[in-house]
Amino acid sequence: xxxxxxxxxxxxxxxxxxxxxxxxxxxxxxxxxxxxxxxxxxxxxxxxxxxxxxxxxxxxxxxxxxxxxxxxxxxxxxxxxxxxxxxxxxxxxxxxxxxxxxxxxxxxxxxxxxxxxxxxxxxxxxxxxxxxxxxxxxxxxxxxxxxxxx
Ligand code: SF4
Ligand code: SF4
Numbered sequence: 001x002x003x004x005x006x007x008x009x010x011x012x013x014x015x016x017x018x019x020x021x022x023x024x025x026x027x028x029x030x031x032x033x034x035x036x037x038x039x040x041x042x043x044x045x046x047x048x049x050x051x052x053x054x055x056x057x058x059x060x061x062x063x064x065x066x067x068x069x070x071x072x073x074x075x076x077x078x079x080x081x082x083x084x085x086x087x088x089x090x091x092x093x094x095x096x097x098x099x100x101x102x103x104x105x106x107x108x109x110x111x112x113x114x115x116x117x118x119x120x121x122x123x124x125x126x127x128x129x130x131x132x133x134x135x136x137x138x139x140x141x142x143x144x145x146x147x148x149x150x
Contacts, residue, residue: 075114
């Protein structure tokens with residue numbers, strides 16, 4: 001087969017590819033409800049991430065705003081990036097309780113090991129996805145609102 005024939009058949013195949021792509025465009029033009037592309041940021045107020053999305057780490061709190069963390073440190077040990085520091089303290093009864101829970105968002109890879117490791121279900125990955133910031137100091141977060149548990 002000479003060069004011009006090859007080019008001829010190549011162009012025919014390319015035109016089929018174009019028609020295939022164009023048919024998808026036409027299909028969604030007439031069925032707009034089937035479009036899965038999100039119109040971000042126009043839909044910012046209503047946009048919900050899918051359930052398995054991992055945003056940033058947060059503590060699970062009960063109705064009194066208390067977390068379940070016992071400061072065991074398992075999550076800190078399981079984190080491959082050293083993104084967690086659990087700083088325990090003691091309550092008035094001398095029992096070890098959570099002092100500060102420090103989380104570094106800038107080194108976290110959202111692997112979820114810490115959440116899987118926690119024996120008390122005290123932490124979870126939330127649905128936040130707008131995590132960019134100009135100030136690096138904003139990436140070091142104290143996750144617990146109160147120091148210690150009752
Ligand atoms: S999600 Fe992974 S990287 Fe992020 S804090 Fe947990 S264990 Fe560390
Ligand atoms: S979050 Fe869970 S694993 Fe981490 S210190 Fe608290 S209780 Fe332990």
